[in-house]
Amino acid sequence: MIxxxxxxxxxxxxTHDGGLPNPMHQFEIKRLVPFELFGFDxxxxxxxxxxxxxxxxxxxxxVFAMRRRALVPTRLQSVAELSYEFVANMVRQNVGTxxxxxxxxxxxxxxxxxxxxxxxxxxxxxxxxxxIIVTFALAAFIFIAVTLIGFWxxxxxxxxxxxxxxxxxxxxxxxxxxxxxxxxxxxxxxSVRLFANMMAGHTMLKVFGAFVVALGFLGGWAALAFMVxxxxxxxxxxxxxxxxxxxxxxxxxxxxxxxxx
Amino acid sequence: xxxxxxxxxxxxxxxxxxxxIGWALDRFLGTAPILMVVFFGLGATAGIxxxxxxxxxxxxxxQSGKDLPHxxxxxxx
Numbered sequence: 001m002i003x004x005x006x007x008x009x010x011x012x013x014x015t016h017d018g019g020l021p022n023p024m025h026q027f028e029i030k031r032l033v034p035f036e037l038f039g040f041d042x043x044x045x046x047x048x049x050x051x052x053x054x055x056x057x058x059x060x061x062x063v064f065a066m067r068r069r070a071l072v073p074t075r076l077q078s079v080a081e082l083s084y085e086f087v088a089n090m091v092r093q094n095v096g097t098x099x100x101x102x103x104x105x106x107x108x109x110x111x112x113x114x115x116x117x118x119x120x121x122x123x124x125x126x127x128x129x130x131x132i133i134v135t136f137a138l139a140a141f142i143f144i145a146v147t148l149i150g151f152w153x154x155x156x157x158x159x160x161x162x163x164x165x166x167x168x169x170x171x172x173x174x175x176x177x178x179x180x181x182x183x184x185x186x187x188x189x190x191s192v193r194l195f196a197n198m199m200a201g202h203t204m205l206k207v208f209g210a211f212v213v214a215l216g217f218l219g220g221w222a223a224l225a226f227m228v229x230x231x232x233x234x235x236x237x238x239x240x241x242x243x244x245x246x247x248x249x250x251x252x253x254x255x256x257x258x259x260x261x
Numbered sequence: 262x263x264x265x266x267x268x269x270x271x272x273x274x275x276x277x278x279x280x281x282i283g284w285a286l287d288r289f290l291g292t293a294p295i296l297m298v299v300f301f302g303l304g305a306t307a308g309i310x311x312x313x314x315x316x317x318x319x320x321x322x323x324q325s326g327k328d329l330p331h332x333x334x335x336x337x338x
Contacts, residue, residue, distance in 0.1 A: 174303075181282065181300075181307035185274040189311070192270055 020214060023206035027130055027199065046126045047134065054115035054128070058108075083111065087246065094250035095257065102253055109138070110246035117198060117238035121231070129241075130198040132191060139191035142249050150256035161259050190248055197241045201234045264319060271311040279304010 033044035065080035073081060087107045091099050113129060120127025128134050150158040162179040163172065208230065211223040283300025287293040 178303055178307045178310060181275060181279050181304050182310050184282075185271070185278045185307065185311060188274040188278060189267075189270050192274065193267060196266065196270070 020210040021206070023203045023210065026126070026202060026206060029131075047128050047131065050116065050119055050126050050128045054112060054119055057119075058111045058115055083107075090243075090247055091250055094247060095254045099250070099253060099257060106246055106249060106253075109142075109249060110242055113138075113194070113245050114239065114242035117242055118235075120198065120202065121235055121238055127198055127202055129194055130202055132195040135191040135195040136187065138245075139187040142190070142252065143187040146249075146252045146256045149253070150259070153257060154259060158256070158259070161255070186252060190245065194241050194245050197237055201230075201237055205230060205234060268312050268315060271315050272305075272308040275306075275308020275311055276301065276304045279307060 030046045031043040032046060032049060035041075035043045061076075062080055065074075065076040068074065068077065070077060084107070087110050088100070088103060090110075091103050091106055095102070116128045119125050120129065150161065154160075162176050162183065164175055164179065167175055205227065208223050208227045212220040212227065214220075215223055279300045279302075280297060282304070283297035286296045286300070290296070
């Protein structure tokens with residue numbers, strides 16, 4: 001059955017009905033090493049490849065940059081120290097010093113999302129974070145982990161997080177349900193924000209890239225100028241969305257550890 | 262774009278989660294469509310609550326200058 005799906009997909013790949021190139025083509029998942037596990041399609045895709053590249057790059061960067069551990073840092077070591085300081089300050093400010101226990105996770109998360117976003121800015125590359133399933137998996141993992149940390153720290157008392165203070169008892173059942181729904185929206189808004197920003201930006205880049213070609217030598221310059229500026233903005237968005245993803249994780253972690261809104 | 266998108270999303274996420282919970286409960290209990298309508302409303306309320314909380318946090322961050330990423334100052338000047 002999966003073979004049939006493969007074949008149908010391969011057949012649809014080649015079709016192109018002329019005109020401007022399809023701006024969504026860049027988000028296509030391609031199987032590099034087809035692989036099936038218990039009837040599930042667990043192929044090694046271009047998405048997986050870019051995740052491996054990102055993880056390898058970060059590992060190489062941190063290990064290689066800190067190899068000499070000089071007192072007067074080289075440029076590369078300085079970048080590594082700066083990224084450490086950046087995330088460490090974020091954790092200290094938003095979670096507190098007792099949150100530094102979770103620093104390795106936040107640092108890994110930030111660097112991973114940042115590397116994926118930045119790799120997506122390279123021409124001909126693939127933006128992993130433009131797929132909602134990837135960002136949602138990250139967000140769901142964070143959500144479940146943070147909830148477990150809350151219950152582990154406060155026991156059943158963590159449920160008090162859903163009970164707003166200073167409210168008449170009659171209103172409580174209603175408000176607790178609302179608080180619960182509000183809590184459950186966290187993984188959705190966390191994942192959709194990253195995914196929507198990355199996908200919208202990259203689609204826009206492709207559309208304006210097509211305009212440059214379509215408008216030709218005479219009119220293409222305006223679109224090209226816009227693209228140059230927009231590429232700069234996209235690099236900012238790539239960084240900012242990684243930052244927002246990490247800082248929201250910090251805020252959620254703070255809620256679980258210290259239980260206040 | 263970022264901030265406005267964030268607020269809009271908080272609202273939509275509330276409605277979506279509320280509606281989904283209602284729909285799932287309806288399917289489970291066979292009470293369609295009562296619970297979905299109820300939870301849709303609750304979800305919208307939760308969404309508005311989220312928007313208000315996010316806006317409050319944004320305002321507090323903007324006033325304390327925390328809305329921009331904090332970069333440690335290495336300059337010796």
